[in-house]
Amino acid sequence: MIFKAFNKPQLIKYIISGTAISWFLGCFFILKGYGVEVEIAWPDALAFTGLFLSGIFVLELIFGFYIPKGTNSWLLIIIPLFLSFVGAAMHGFILKWLFVEETNYLDLLKNSFFLRWAFLAIPEILISVMALVVSKLELQEETQKREASINELSREVELNSIRQQLQPHFLFNSLNSISALVVSQPQKAREMVLQLSDFLRGTIRKDHKVWVSLKEELNYLKMYLDIERVRFGHRLHVQINSDESSMDMMLPQLIIQPLLENAIKHGLYGLIGEVDIIVSTFKEQNYLVIQIENPFDEESSPSSGVGFGLSSVNRRLELLFGRSDLLITCSKEGRFMVTLKIPQLK
Known part of the structure; x- marks a missing residue:
């Protein structure tokens, strides 16, 4: 002793x-x-x-x-x-x-x-x-x-819980859309099932601890957007502007998808006609910055943006980095913007 x-x-x-x-x-x-x-x-x-x-x-x-x-x-x-x-x-x-x-x-x-x-x-x-x-x-x-061990275990359990919530949330929305298309547009329903299968196959087996490159994350987003385009047809237009220098930067897997889903939901809510959503990524010092901009109806759609997508991503960032300033939202003249900053650990 x-x-x-x-x-x-x-x-x-x-x-x-x-x-x-x-x-x-x-x-x-x-x-x-x-x-x-x-x-x-x-x-x-x-x-x-x-x-x-x-x-x-x-x-x-x-x-x-x-x-x-x-x-x-x-x-x-x-x-x-x-x-x-x-x-x-x-x-x-x-x-x-x-x-x-x-x-x-x-x-x-x-x-x-x-x-x-x-x-x-x-x-x-x-x-x-x-x-x-x-x-x-x-x-x-x-x-x-x-x-420290208890806190780490609690943190891992909560991270895993958040990640498990993300996919069912998206899955339920997709299944509801498939159900609506089965009678009216069976071919689109079949197409959506196949796309949903490809998307889940590529994401559901991923370890939530593993980070992916922005390039890989954007590939998953494109698969997700293919599914959403079946749901919303010609109304949905998503423009992705990626700075080449940011393509190899790393981020937690599927952290952008809930934000994009939130933008689609609020962008189409209460609006008639085509909806343009802009996704921009670039490098800023030691951060990967992701900005998602969507239109919204100021009278019908809440501008505060405190839905499941934003709250889950914000909580996930707090658990990963211990910071609450990495997700910023703002709205101006009928446009809503979410800015996400991912610190690069290496």
Whole structure:
């Protein structure tokens, strides 16, 4: 638990080795300062260092299984105090056995027991606190990962749900049109069924995560327009103006089709005669810009454009890019325009 604060195993080895050497040298020179002979000072420092490292590893084992929290937080102090007391007592026992005839050193050893206990206790208490901090950081990281995973799953589910709604919405409209044509114009109904089959075959198997080039997307739009022309005949005129530099730019599949469907719906609603819809695509800095312009009856057709097509595309953009400024609508003098901006990720 304590060493998890360091991600690299090699770094942990260096830290342990450096701590052991520093602790040994510190103890050795302190003893020398008190006049202890070298033959006694180095075994004392070595034993004290070994017991100090043993206390750290025992704490590592304990806190690897259990981190005291809440009302049990007092254990963060008691456990290191107990371990350091045992370490100081063992140190005194070992050194008394080794240097039983060195009376002056034994007096120093006896009188320095509480000082040695403090030397062991203070760093071990700090290590206990560090273990608690590492535990809280790990818990916070796990919570953040879990929340991110839940958000990502929710985002994918909603994206998939939106995409599944798009095709049935278009499919139901097409089937209603086919139903109306079966009796009056059976040949057109058959033609529309075949075109609808080709369109669905090319789109229904696509993964919603996969982006396509504008060129490929326009091919799907042309298939869609062939179906709509069967529905509306000579009344529907769609002009597609594509800047050559934008043809290889990428966008989420079938993100234009709901907007074009919306333009056709509102362009034909309440109007008599031919309806001209203009689709323009071009590159603007790091964006692929798509503009769809259609006429509308200001008295009969709502200009706000908050139907299924616009709302679904807007929500899809928010989920993909986390932005709500990529879809802009405006209306002027009987013309309604939708501007869609697709950021290029590469």
